[in-house]
Amino acid sequence: MARISTAEEWGHRLESVDALESYREQLLAERDPDRPTIIVCHGTGCRANGSPKVAEAFRAAIEAENLDAAVVPQIKTTGCHGFCSRGPLVIMEPSGIFYEKVKPDDAEEIVKTTLVEGKPVERLLYENPNTGEHVTHHEEIPFYKHQERIVMRHIGTIDPRDIRDSLASGAYKGLAKALSTMKPEQVVEEVTQSGLRGRGGAGFPTGRKWTTAIKAAERKQEPLYVVVNGDEGDPGAFMDRTLMEGDPHALLEGLILGAYAMGAHEGFIYVRAEYPLAIEHLNIAMDQARELGLLGEDILGSGFSFDVQINRGAGAFVCGESTALFTSIEGRAGEPRPKYVRSAEEGLWGKPTVLNNVETWCNVPLIIENGAEWYAGLGVPHSTGTKVFSLVGKVNNVGLVEVPMGMPLNDLIEKIGGGVPGQDHFKAVQTGGPSGGCLPWELRETPVDFDSLTRAGSMMGSGGMIVMDDRDCVVDVARYFLRFLEDESCGKCLPCRLGLQSMLQFLDAFSSGKGSVEDIEALKSLARAVQDGSLCALGGSAPNPVLTTIRYFAEEYEAHIRDGKCPAGVCKDLITYRIDPDVCTGCGACARSCPQQCITGEKKEPHTIDETQCIRCGMCMESCKFGAVVVE
Amino acid sequence: MKQEGKDIDAILERYPEEPRYLIALLQDVQAEYNYISEENLKLICEHLCVPVTQAWAVATFYKSFSLEPRGEHEIKVCLGTACHLKGGQRLVENLTRDLGVQPEETTPDLKFTLDTVNCLGACALAPVAVVDEEYQAQVTSKKLKKTIQKLAAE
Numbered sequence: 001m002a003r004i005s006t007a008e009e010w011g012h013r014l015e016s017v018d019a020l021e022s023y024r025e026q027l028l029a030e031r032d033p034d035r036p037t038i039i040v041c042h043g044t045g046c047r048a049n050g051s052p053k054v055a056e057a058f059r060a061a062i063e064a065e066n067l068d069a070a071v072v073p074q075i076k077t078t079g080c081h082g083f084c085s086r087g088p089l090v091i092m093e094p095s096g097i098f099y100e101k102v103k104p105d106d107a108e109e110i111v112k113t114t115l116v117e118g119k120p121v122e123r124l125l126y127e128n129p130n131t132g133e134h135v136t137h138h139e140e141i142p143f144y145k146h147q148e149r150i151v152m153r154h155i156g157t158i159d160p161r162d163i164r165d166s167l168a169s170g171a172y173k174g175l176a177k178a179l180s181t182m183k184p185e186q187v188v189e190e191v192t193q194s195g196l197r198g199r200g201g202a203g204f205p206t207g208r209k210w211t212t213a214i215k216a217a218e219r220k221q222e223p224l225y226v227v228v229n230g231d232e233g234d235p236g237a238f239m240d241r242t243l244m245e246g247d248p249h250a251l252l253e254g255l256i257l258g259a260y261a262m263g264a265h266e267g268f269i270y271v272r273a274e275y276p277l278a279i280e281h282l283n284i285a286m287d288q289a290r291e292l293g294l295l296g297e298d299i300l301g302s303g304f305s306f307d308v309q310i311n312r313g314a315g316a317f318v319c320g321e322s323t324a325l326f327t328s329i330e331g332r333a334g335e336p337r338p339k340y341v342r343s344a345e346e347g348l349w350g351k352p353t354v355l356n357n358v359e360t361w362c363n364v365p366l367i368i369e370n371g372a373e374w375y376a377g378l379g380v381p382h383s384t385g386t387k388v389f390s391l392v393g394k395v396n397n398v399g400l401v402e403v404p405m406g407m408p409l410n411d412l413i414e415k416i417g418g419g420v421p422g423q424d425h426f427k428a429v430q431t432g433g434p435s436g437g438c439l440p441w442e443l444r445e446t447p448v449d450f451d452s453l454t455r456a457g458s459m460m461g462s463g464g465m466i467v468m469d470d471r472d473c474v475v476d477v478a479r480y481f482l483r484f485l486e487d488e489s490c491g492k493c494l495p496c497r498l499g500l501q502s503m504l505q506f507l508d509a510f511s512s513g514k515g516s517v518e519d520i521e522a523l524k525s526l527a528r529a530v531q532d533g534s535l536c537a538l539g540g541s542a543p544n545p546v547l548t549t550i551r552y553f554a555e556e557y558e559a560h561i562r563d564g565k566c567p568a569g570v571c572k573d574l575i576t577y578r579i580d581p582d583v584c585t586g587c588g589a590c591a592r593s594c595p596q597q598c599i600t601g602e603k604k605e606p607h608t609i610d611e612t613q614c615i616r617c618g619m620c621m622e623s624c625k626f627g628a629v630v631v632e
Numbered sequence: 633m634k635q636e637g638k639d640i641d642a643i644l645e646r647y648p649e650e651p652r653y654l655i656a657l658l659q660d661v662q663a664e665y666n667y668i669s670e671e672n673l674k675l676i677c678e679h680l681c682v683p684v685t686q687a688w689a690v691a692t693f694y695k696s697f698s699l700e701p702r703g704e705h706e707i708k709v710c711l712g713t714a715c716h717l718k719g720g721q722r723l724v725e726n727l728t729r730d731l732g733v734q735p736e737e738t739t740p741d742l743k744f745t746l747d748t749v750n751c752l753g754a755c756a757l758a759p760v761a762v763v764d765e766e767y768q769a770q771v772t773s774k775k776l777k778k779t780i781q782k783l784a785a786e
Contacts, residue, residue: 045756048767084756236713238753273659273696274752314655315695317750331654332686333693392714392755399756430713466713480716484750490693593774595729617729618722622772 013293016301017180027168036073036115037093043080046087054088057107065111073115079246081156082400083143091138098138099124143397146415150386151362152402155246160281163288166249172294174365175253178260179302187261193372195384200229200357201461203450209344209354214262216345216352225348226255226264227355230271233317234433237464239388240358242400244278248285254361257368259306267308270325273315282310317488321536322355335492336536359388379405383449387463391417394469410444413467420469428468432461434481435541437548438474457548473570474549474556479507481545496539499530512573513564520550520557569631572616576632581606583628590620640672644679651682654690658697667698703738703745705783707763712751714758723759724748726773
């Protein structure tokens with residue numbers, strides 16, 4: 001694990017709240033707000049698209065340009081800007097010019113045109129797909145314009161590997177305020193009044209959870225632990241990863257505030273193993289915070305001590321469940337236990353434990369700094385604040401978005417997501433990951449908040465939002481989620497272990513055109529048994545995708561069972577590949593790619609597929625440049 | 633991919649002799665040797681005073697541990713929801729055919745290990761595969777086939 005020692009850089013502890021504030025002022029005074037800065041997004045999406053090479057190319061281009069010492073720009077690598085489908089992203093500060101899909105070869109032109117001549121490079125600007133106009137600044141792009149970025153306010157502007165950047169942007173102000181002016185119980189009261197609800201899925205009021213744990217610790221005279229749930233396992237969700245990678249100090253500050261409020265001295269951050277960059281950034285942040293006296297013994301000279309350690313997950317979805325997560329931290333196989341007693345009272349090693357999701361903790365500093373009243377004014381009455389969503393699937397603007405609670409589903413997908421590529425509107429949206437539900441176009445006005453989504457049969461979940469179009473089959477999607485959960489079920493309790501297996505057998509049959517319409521009723525009844533009988537939320541919520549798809553798309557199930565057809569053209573056993581003779585040029589690419597060698601035809605003549613040999617692997621469709629291979 | 637690693641004692645010494653460090657220790661050994669051998673599993677148990685049955689339970693419960701040696705090259709296909717919608721499952725099926733192994737298996741010549749992952753959180757790049765830690769965005773079966781042929785020829 002790469003760790004950087006910051007001792008040489010500043011090497012001093014901040015002994016008081018005043019020392020922190022004067023250090024912050026000093027950092028700000030040293031900064032020149034007009035210094036040209038090239039921000040290169042280094043979120044996972046942009047990195048995979050080659051942003052490290054872009055940053056390198058900028059370094060080389062600047063050196064080659066031999067700029068005057070007064071205007072030498074700074075290159076800053078930041079966390080995810082959210083607009084992942086347009087990456088690698090580059091923002092020029094202070095002008096705010098936004099470039100998309102930047103390649104290393106573009107660096108030279110950007111340096112020459114924008115830095116030296118002060119003009120934008122037109123071809124790299126965002127183009128509004130509706131008007132065809134170029135948009136110069138990022139805040140004018142519809143994707144950003146309709147968002148309210150509060151929790152993510154620093155992500156994309158700060159370098160997450162340098163605490164000074166965070167401090168200059170206002171990090172640890174909430175902590176300073178609490179330590180100097182608030183008693184622990186006032187912090188709890190503020191969080192309670194803000195109406196903050198857990199962002200991990202269930203939406204339990206955070207203040208109430210804290211109060212339960214504090215009372216249990218007092219009653220039992222036991223230590224209390226604070227834990228971060230960073231085991232973001234829902235497929236199609238990457239909110240927590242982005243927060244940990246892009247602004248690790250927000251999470252630490254929230255956790256320290258929680259520890260202060262509840263009198264905890266030891267904390268744990270449980271991070272999914274698939275997120276190595278998040279672990280690296282958190283480790284750096286913790287080292288730097290310790291160095292400055294913001295974490296560890298006698299924080300800011302207040303007499304309050306608290307420290308935290310990271311636990312890496314080892315690849316088990318069920319460990320996102322509270323009791324399974326505790327078992328995993330204790331070093332055992334992560335199986336949940338019955339919750340006759342809440343984990344707030346008996347959690348890690350049987351002690352009172354408060355487990356909150358990453359995003360929940362990241363909201364705490366905001367509440368303390370700006371007050372409960374301000375926070376409660378955001379969103380809607382029973383779901384206050386904002387929520388971060390990962391908007392993925394068949395949507396033009398794939399990425400991470402933050403909006404006030406209560407925004408209608410359609411606004412999120414149309415205004416921010418830019419609609420569905422090539423189609424008028426979406427077919428369905430899966431919210432809440434594998435435990436959530438599938439909402440149809442007809443429910444597009446549903447406000448996205450905890451209670452409205454639950455009423456529609458779905459749930460908020462951690463914030464995955466998967467958009468589907470006409471080419472996506474709901475039976476296949478329900479089967480996909482069920483197979484995922486059946487695989488991830490820990491096997492401890494029977495309803496989940498065998499129930500999900502039996503449910504999957506029904507869906508396997510449906511997707512190959514077998515079964516009867518009566519089976520749908522049997523499946524529903526089995527689903528309810530699994531819901532009621534399972535030990536933990538994995539099994540308890542597993543039937544949701546099946547039940548909501550049956551509720552809103554019954555005719556599609558019937559088409560599979562009764563007519564043996566998959567209307568979306570997805571379920572393998574119910575489709576055939578065919579070559580359109582009017583479009584086929586006879587180039588032979590499909591025949592060469594076919595692993596079954598079942599495509600024949602003369603050169604420059606339309607080819608045909610031998611259906612009896614076809615295994616429906618899709619290679620021919622992939623290799624055809626003319627779109628002649630069609631699915632029926 | 634490393635096949636031979638440091639002396640295991642150096643890894644064991646990173647952690648105090650307490651059962652709670654079992655997962656962390658297994659992870660470090662897995663990272664160093666790319667699998668957990670029977671011998672190393674026993675050494676870990678001795679160090680932490682944990683029964684072998686318990687360590688076995690943990691090592692088989694979590695997906696990231698392997699008790700068999702893994703291939704020189706690792707091909708991981710993302711099966712997150714976005715990747716599923718964009719044909720991730722078909723990539724796996726075609727790889728299974730090309731490599732002759734099922735997911736989580738290694739080719740007999742120890743050249744390739746095929747794996748699937750539930751979500752890499754790189755949904756904008758769907759479908760995604762990771763070949764030896766390198767992300768392949770909007771990947772196709774054809775591209776993967778070429779990559780495999782190239783690696784096999786090395």
